[in-house]
Amino acid sequence: MGRVGVLLLNLGGPEQLEDVRPFLYNLFSDPEIIRLPFRWLQRPLAWLISSLRTQKSEDNYREIGGGSPLRRITEEQAIALQDNLQQDGHEAQVYIGMRYWHPFTEEALERIKRDRVEELVILPLYPQFSISTSGSSFRLLEKLWQEDPYFERVKYTVIPSWYKRQGYLNAMAQLIAQELDRFDNPDGVHIFFSAHGVPSSYVEEAGDPYQREIEECTELILRTLNRPNEHTLAYQSRVGPVEWIKPYTEEALVELGDRGVKDLLVVPISFVSEHIETLQEIDIEYRELAEEAGIDNFQRVPALNTHPVFIEDLAAMTLEALDGPSLKFEDVMRPEENFKMYPQERWEWGMTTAAEVWNGRLAMIGFIALLIELISGHGPLHYVGLL
Numbered sequence: 001m002g003r004v005g006v007l008l009l010n011l012g013g014p015e016q017l018e019d020v021r022p023f024l025y026n027l028f029s030d031p032e033i034i035r036l037p038f039r040w041l042q043r044p045l046a047w048l049i050s051s052l053r054t055q056k057s058e059d060n061y062r063e064i065g066g067g068s069p070l071r072r073i074t075e076e077q078a079i080a081l082q083d084n085l086q087q088d089g090h091e092a093q094v095y096i097g098m099r100y101w102h103p104f105t106e107e108a109l110e111r112i113k114r115d116r117v118e119e120l121v122i123l124p125l126y127p128q129f130s131i132s133t134s135g136s137s138f139r140l141l142e143k144l145w146q147e148d149p150y151f152e153r154v155k156y157t158v159i160p161s162w163y164k165r166q167g168y169l170n171a172m173a174q175l176i177a178q179e180l181d182r183f184d185n186p187d188g189v190h191i192f193f194s195a196h197g198v199p200s201s202y203v204e205e206a207g208d209p210y211q212r213e214i215e216e217c218t219e220l221i222l223r224t225l226n227r228p229n230e231h232t233l234a235y236q237s238r239v240g241p242v243e244w245i246k247p248y249t250e251e252a253l254v255e256l257g258d259r260g261v262k263d264l265l266v267v268p269i270s271f272v273s274e275h276i277e278t279l280q281e282i283d284i285e286y287r288e289l290a291e292e293a294g295i296d297n298f299q300r301v302p303a304l305n306t307h308p309v310f311i312e313d314l315a316a317m318t319l320e321a322l323d324g325p326s327l328k329f330e331d332v333m334r335p336e337e338n339f340k341m342y343p344q345e346r347w348e349w350g351m352t353t354a355a356e357v358w359n360g361r362l363a364m365i366g367f368i369a370l371l372i373e374l375i376s377g378h379g380p381l382h383y384v385g386l387l
């Protein structure tokens with residue numbers, strides 16, 4: 001076996017408040033996050049949306065200390081994985097490739113090249129596959145691979161999703177059981193699985209397996225946990241005017257409050273590290289909402305981070321991938337090149353999502369026309385004397 005590397009893929013997050021705007025710009029520039037009919041619109045729209053969202057997003061990051069802990073935790077996971085492999089006699093270098101912030105995927109590939117890695121396991125830190133997360137990173141990697149002839153000689157394999165692995169399920173069940181047992185009446189606690197959402201069109205039109213994998217993952221965790229508790233699965237972190245997969249976390253919490261649920265344990269399910277959506281959205285926003293709805297005892301299961309059972313499973317997964325048949329980028333599910341994920345296309349009359357979307361489009365066209373006129377000094381507003 002040649003020099004072995006493991007590339008951990010993750011989203012990345014702003015480390016300080018100044019990073020928020022460029023991080024958001026990178027995120028919204030990704031056609032796997034916002035796919036538009038015209039490629040030339042991607043960057044101006046990314047600039048516009050990131051500018052509009054920066055203030056709200058900065059306020060949220062300020063509430064968790066001014067930045068995302070994602071880089072630090074991912075680095076800790078990488079070290080723990082490398083140590084675990086080494087203790088079992090396997091020499092492998094673990095790299096981190098973030099999609100929207102440092103260390104970028106491009107930086108990771110530079111290091112992999114510098115270290116002359118010959119065999120690489122590409123392991124996304126997302127248990128379930130979505131076009132918008134692992135899919136986006138695979139698409140970028142495929143492009144970078146084609147651009148540099150060095151990578152022709154690297155034997156690689158990708159792991160698209162791994163939520164069915166018993167090690168991961170055991171680690172999740174252990175964390176849930178530990179938190180349940182802190183309640184006075186553990187069996188009476190309502191377990192609330194909260195997954196990051198995606199726009200409905202990803203699932204219904206592009207065939208993203210994400211929702212199905214999340215649902216199956218929830219069932220597998222519950223089976224491993226083997227407790228009698230009632231449970232709910234809902235989706236959080238909706239952005240923009242289009243419809244996302246349902247039920248929405250905020251609505252489901254209010255409904256449970258109305259039903260008289262008093263003890264609730266939230267399980268973040270689509271991510272393996274603490275991040276803005278666990279520390280701010282769940283711990284602060286949803287807690288407040290739940291308490292207003294009458295849920296007196298609102299607790300959350302911590303993210304896996306460097307849980308030893310989880311790290312052990314990442315190591316086992318790496319070794320199995322090295323021994324097994326390799327899976328290439330082109331083997332992994334990809335949406336059609338011209339599929340428009342956002343905005344949705346069907347027209348409906350009234351104050352509907354479609355109307356909101358078209359308002360947005362017209363505003364965008366007007367905005368770009370204004371920019372062009374301001375830069376060029378020519379146009380209808382100059383003509384009528386308004387500029």
Ligand SMILES: C=CC1=C(C)c2cc3[nH]c(cc4nc(cc5[nH]c(cc1n2)c(C)c5CCC(=O)O)C(CCC(=O)O)=C4C)c(C)c3C=C
Nearest residue numbers: 012013014033057068070130132133196198239270275276
């Ligand atoms: C499995 C996890 C995730 C999916 C699926 C996902 C899809 C998705 N996200 C956005 C928009 C935003 N996401 C943001 C932050 C963010 N997203 C994830 C995970 C998934 N996203 C994480 C872990 C994070 C946090 C990183 C951190 O800093 O800790 C943000 C920025 C934060 C904010 O302003 O709220 C946006 C915006 C879309 C549109 C999308 C699917 C299309």
Ligand SMILES: [Fe+2]
Nearest residue numbers: 011196197237
């Ligand atoms: Fe997100």
